[in-house]
Amino acid sequence: MKIKSKPGPLLAPLPTVMVSCGTMYESNILTVAWTGIINTNPPMTYISVQPKRHSHDIIEKSGEFVINLVPASLVKAMDFCGVKSGRDIDKFEAQGLTREQGDTVEAPLIAESPVNIECKIKDTVRLGSHDMFMAEITAVHVDEKYVDENGAYDFGAMDLVAFTHGKYYRLVPEELGFFGFSVMKPKTAKRKAAEKAKRKRR
Ligand SMILES: Cc1cc2nc3c(=O)[nH]c(=O)nc-3n(C[C@H](O)[C@H](O)[C@H](O)COP(=O)(O)O)c2cc1C
DSSP states (O other), rough: OOOOOOOOOOOOOOEEEEEEEOOSSSSEEEEEOSSSEETTTTTTTEEETTSSSSHHHHHHTTTTTEEEBBGGGHHHHHHHHHTTTTTTTOOHHHTOEEEOOOOSOOOOOTSSSSEEEEEEEEEEESSSSEEEEEEEEEEEOOOOGOOOTTTOGEEEEEEGGETTTTEEEOOOOOOOOTTTTTGHHHHHHHHHHHHHHHHHHH
């Protein structure tokens, strides 16, 4: 039996990310869980931000932001950036984080994050509690530690954090399958198994 719950944002697990904004000299970070991918080509994402947040006006005026993915090593800094306001404190300084120049935006990347996603706003939708900034992804940076010689990403090794109804969880890096594995041909299964064994031996 299921218990009926009042309608609410119970989708889980969600990513929780650190969004950097402003410039290299005047920057801020806020934590955002209301984010996701909304289009592949052009690559598009969104963040939903309450108008009262200090970052809201910075993002709206500059028309850009950077999504920085959060590994377990940054979970405390991420939580801090989600409870303290840039009105009162420099969160880069307070958490010992490093600003890095982006390629297509003025907003700084967070150097300690393994993946930085530069975004330019295309549309803003005022939804109620939050404004949704829909944005094109204009550049992506991935720490070379997580890219193999064929250019494949090892997201399992990044130790990323998931957000589930108020709590932060570590993703256990146990691969359960991959896109399309339920219908793959035996020949492909054999090749994949050989590749996996090779990776393990390394
Ligand atoms: C895990 C977590 C997720 C959050 N997600 C959002 C979000 O999606 N949208 C939002 O407006 N605020 C969100 N917040 C709250 C802001 O990050 C928080 O109010 C922050 O202090 C705003 O910083 P600012 O005033 O410097 O902009 C979240 C906070 C936490 C801890």
